[in-house]
Amino acid sequence: MRFRTVTAMTGALALSLVAGCAQGGTAGAGGGTVTYWLWDANQLPAYQACAKDFEKENPGLDVKISQMGWDDYWTKLTASFIAGTQPDVFTDHIQKFGQFADLKVLEPLDDLGIDDSAYQPGLGANWVGEDGHRYGSPKDWDTVALFYNKKLADAAGLTAQQLNDLSWNPKDGGTFEKAIAHLTVDTKGRRGDEPGFDKKHVKVYGLATGGGGDGDGQTQWSNFAASAGWTYTDKKRWGTKYQYDSTTFQSVIKWYFGLAKKGYMAPLTDYSGGASPANMQVAGGKAAAAFDGAWMISTYYGTKGLKVGTAFTPVGPTGKRATMMNGLADSITKNAHNKAGAKKWVKYLASDACQKTVGGYGIVFPATPDGTNTAVAAYRKKGIDVTAFTKPVADKKDFTTFSYPITNYAADVFALMHPAMQAIYGNGKSVSSLDQTTDQINLILDQ
Numbered sequence: 001m002r003f004r005t006v007t008a009m010t011g012a013l014a015l016s017l018v019a020g021c022a023q024g025g026t027a028g029a030g031g032g033t034v035t036y037w038l039w040d041a042n043q044l045p046a047y048q049a050c051a052k053d054f055e056k057e058n059p060g061l062d063v064k065i066s067q068m069g070w071d072d073y074w075t076k077l078t079a080s081f082i083a084g085t086q087p088d089v090f091t092d093h094i095q096k097f098g099q100f101a102d103l104k105v106l107e108p109l110d111d112l113g114i115d116d117s118a119y120q121p122g123l124g125a126n127w128v129g130e131d132g133h134r135y136g137s138p139k140d141w142d143t144v145a146l147f148y149n150k151k152l153a154d155a156a157g158l159t160a161q162q163l164n165d166l167s168w169n170p171k172d173g174g175t176f177e178k179a180i181a182h183l184t185v186d187t188k189g190r191r192g193d194e195p196g197f198d199k200k201h202v203k204v205y206g207l208a209t210g211g212g213g214d215g216d217g218q219t220q221w222s223n224f225a226a227s228a229g230w231t232y233t234d235k236k237r238w239g240t241k242y243q244y245d246s247t248t249f250q251s252v253i254k255w256y257f258g259l260a261k262k263g264y265m266a267p268l269t270d271y272s273g274g275a276s277p278a279n280m281q282v283a284g285g286k287a288a289a290a291f292d293g294a295w296m297i298s299t300y301y302g303t304k305g306l307k308v309g310t311a312f313t314p315v316g317p318t319g320k321r322a323t324m325m326n327g328l329a330d331s332i333t334k335n336a337h338n339k340a341g342a343k344k345w346v347k348y349l350a351s352d353a354c355q356k357t358v359g360g361y362g363i364v365f366p367a368t369p370d371g372t373n374t375a376v377a378a379y380r381k382k383g384i385d386v387t388a389f390t391k392p393v394a395d396k397k398d399f400t401t402f403s404y405p406i407t408n409y410a411a412d413v414f415a416l417m418h419p420a421m422q423a424i425y426g427n428g429k430s431v432s433s434l435d436q437t438t439d440q441i442n443l444i445l446d447q
Contacts, residue, residue: 031060034341037090038065039073042298046361050354054345061341081105084335088342089349092136092331094126094403095216095410098238100331101129102408107332107339108133112347119367120393123327126403130238136329137350138367140358142294143323143401144219145388147279148183150307152204152288156183156191160309164388167315168224170255176314180206180264183288192264199263207259208278208287209266212421215242215413216404219278219291221256222324227316228252232405239407240445244417245438250431257425268426282306293326294389298363301384310388318400323392325401327367365389412444 038047044067051063066087068076074096080086081103092100100106110133116124119138127136148163158179168176183206184192191197192206213220216232230249233239243249259265266287270276278290283303291313292300300308313321330349332342348354355371358364362378365371372390379386392399407413420437423429 032338032341033062033064034089034338034345035087036063036065036345037073037077037087038067039070039091040295040364041067042363043358043361046358046363047349049361050349050357053353053357054348057348058341058344061344063345081333086333086335088336088338089330089332089346091139092127092329094326094328094406097127097135097329097331098129098406098408099410101131101133101135105334106135107334107336107342108135109137109332109343109346110134112137112343112350114138114350120325120327120369120372122325122401122403123329123367126237126327126406127329130408136331137346139328139330139349140364140366141325141327141372141393142365143325143389143392144223144291144293145313145323146289146311147282147292147296147300148289148309148311149282149285150309152183152285153309156288158182160311163309163311166311168227169317170224170228170251173255173259174314177259177264180259180289181262182206184264186263192262197263202263204285205264205266205270205281205287206289207265208281208290209260209268209271210278210291211271211274212268212418212425214421215244215417216324217421218324218326218404219293221252222402223291223313223322224256224316225249225252226322226324226400226402227313227318227320229316229318231402233407236403237406239405241442242405242407242413242438242445244434244441250434253421253424253434254431260425261428268422279303282308294386295364297379297384297386297389301382310385312388312392312399320398320400321392322400322402324404325393326404407445409441409444413441416441 047065051065055062077090114124114134114137120141123138123141128134166176166179168174178193181192184202185204186198187201187203210219216222228248230246232242234241260267266281270281278292279296279299281287282290283306313323315321330346332346336342352368352370355366355368356374359366359371359374360378362375362382365375376386376390392401416437420434424431
């Protein structure tokens, strides 16, 4: 659930009305407390270690870290802007910062000397707003790959090499669909590609569900759409028109959700609004495989009794594999109570020293190359091969990486696309219904 939009439009409206009311302080020019919020409990120890080192280098400055769950995080952050209780620094998401910057609740970071070339390609540039100011300091990155249950793959006679060499197309699904069908088993032991398969009584689905994917489809359909040559908007960043009305996109969505109609992918009801995420479906033997993000590596490999492997996303009609490459950042609030201390902390968070410390925990891939290498080594010590996540970033010949869609009005896009995709997936609504949804979204963007 790391990348779900939860900012309500009503919250955004309230924020726009009162964001300028709360005034930040000037305390802490030479010391004091810096408050820092993050949502990932797995990363908390790593950043506590960074804080300890930072405090040694900056006597008199203390970092107070608060961690809360994903849903609570964004609700409380929005409320804190309104109440004037905002943190000095917080972990920001690419989908949020455009709206936050537009509401002027973020502090420009132009004076921190952040060099885009010091980080993995694209991570730094994503955090420059439409006004040309930087609002986020690169923190980490992730890609998406196919996790699979080794025991179930072995039982199906599928090797790691075969799973790493799959291809797909929207007409017949290619070897990817054949593999997913073969991994599917009904309650009488018949596989999805065998005579008599009963799609209404499935014991193990070939592919887990991660829900409808809303407007980004990060761990659902994004890799398929991108490998078919589709892009979210008319521009790489700050697009003015979404392209959900594209015939290419709609053919991808029709095929992808069609896997559920055939009985090969778990139905929307198995997701239960996020109560049963993809990793739990795989761990519980309900599904044989799932597309998921690098932030879930430790969760899958740390599940007791589950032997898991990872494979690249399949080759698409363009002849390339595709995966979203997303990255988080650290942002400073406009009315930070200790702005001077906050800037020192953010600069340290972006440094190789902190990034290598974080990498050493083997939880995420830090934004700097050295931080990434440290993380790869840490995963290796745990016996985990992360090639399925790192190779797409290094190999531009066979892989395409793309960013999370960066536009204004992200909350509005979510509010429209969430029910639209749910209706197509769960209720069988025609993909052509996305034409009207796209018109509504683009009308909002045109304001």
